[in-house]
Amino acid sequence: GDSVTQTEGQVTVSESKSLIINCTYSATSIGYPNLFWYVRYPGEGLQLLLKVITAGQKGSSRGFEATYNKEATSFHLQKASVQESDSAVYYCALSLNSGTYQRFGTGTKLQVVP
Amino acid sequence: GGIITQTPKFLIGQEGQKLTLKCQQNFNHDTMYWYRQDSGKGLRLIYYSITENDLQKGDLSEGYDASREKKSSFSLTVTSAQKNEMAVFLCASSTRTHSGNTLYFGEGSRLIVV
Numbered sequence: 589g590d591s592v593t594q595t596e597g598q599v600t601v602s603e604s605k606s607l608i609i610n611c612t613y614s615a616t617s618i619g620y621p622n623l624f625w626y627v628r629y630p631g632e633g634l635q636l637l638l639k640v641i642t643a644g645q646k647g648s649s650r651g652f653e654a655t656y657n658k659e660a661t662s663f664h665l666q667k668a669s670v671q672e673s674d675s676a677v678y679y680c681a682l683s684l685n686s687g688t689y690q691r692f693g694t695g696t697k698l699q700v701v702p
Numbered sequence: 703g704g705i706i707t708q709t710p711k712f713l714i715g716q717e718g719q720k721l722t723l724k725c726q727q728n729f730n731h732d733t734m735y736w737y738r739q740d741s742g743k744g745l746r747l748i749y750y751s752i753t754e755n756d757l758q759k760g761d762l763s764e765g766y767d768a769s770r771e772k773k774s775s776f777s778l779t780v781t782s783a784q785k786n787e788m789a790v791f792l793c794a795s796s797t798r799t800h801s802g803n804t805l806y807f808g809e810g811s812r813l814i815v816v
Binding site: 679683 | 706737744794804
């Protein structure tokens with residue numbers, strides 16, 4: 589079936605350093621993937637960070653970027669310079685435009701240290 | 703904007719008990735979802751509903767019932783609570799079914815089985 593893989597359960601990065609959180613997907617059903625990054629900040633509910641529904645396109649929000657790489661079946665989340673306020677749990681998610689519901693990865697907890 | 707309200711925030715019950723979680727949304731969204739969040743396992747879909755009185759099973763529906771009596775509300779019942787299913791339950795809604803639509807989440811309800 590369709591699935592999303594996030595290999596890092598937790599990542600610790602120093603403030604102002606760059607960040608990559610990995611996400612790969614497998615889409616066995618018919619249809620084109622729609623890819624999402626959701627974020628849960630401490631004390632808040634899960635919310636959309638960015639999404640991309642066309643292969644090759646880049647989504648961006650709050651300084652984060654992710655490019656939908658169809659060949660590599662990846663949607664890695666990147667930021668050039670992280671801040672302490674970026675500390676949160678990040679979830680990658682996949683749906684197909686043929687009508688499947690969103691499937692989520694296991695989440696990556698980002699801790700930004702001074 | 704809108705909001706998704708989940709009640710109760712904490713649900714404590716005894717093993718074998720039937721327990722119900724409730725969710726209300728004022729986005730006027732058609733589709734509503736119940737996801738279960740376990741530590742290290744991401745979010746897994748239990749049930750979703752594309753309109754009033756509709757119910758569709760997700761990946762984890764066994765042991766649960768759901769009810770969508772009104773467009774704005776979606777309830778989830780744990781038919782016989784077990785200690786191994788203590789988790790956070792997240793309700794979400796979206797404008798239409800699946801595809802590239804953003805999910806809007808409630809803050810979650812934590813199930814505790816004693």
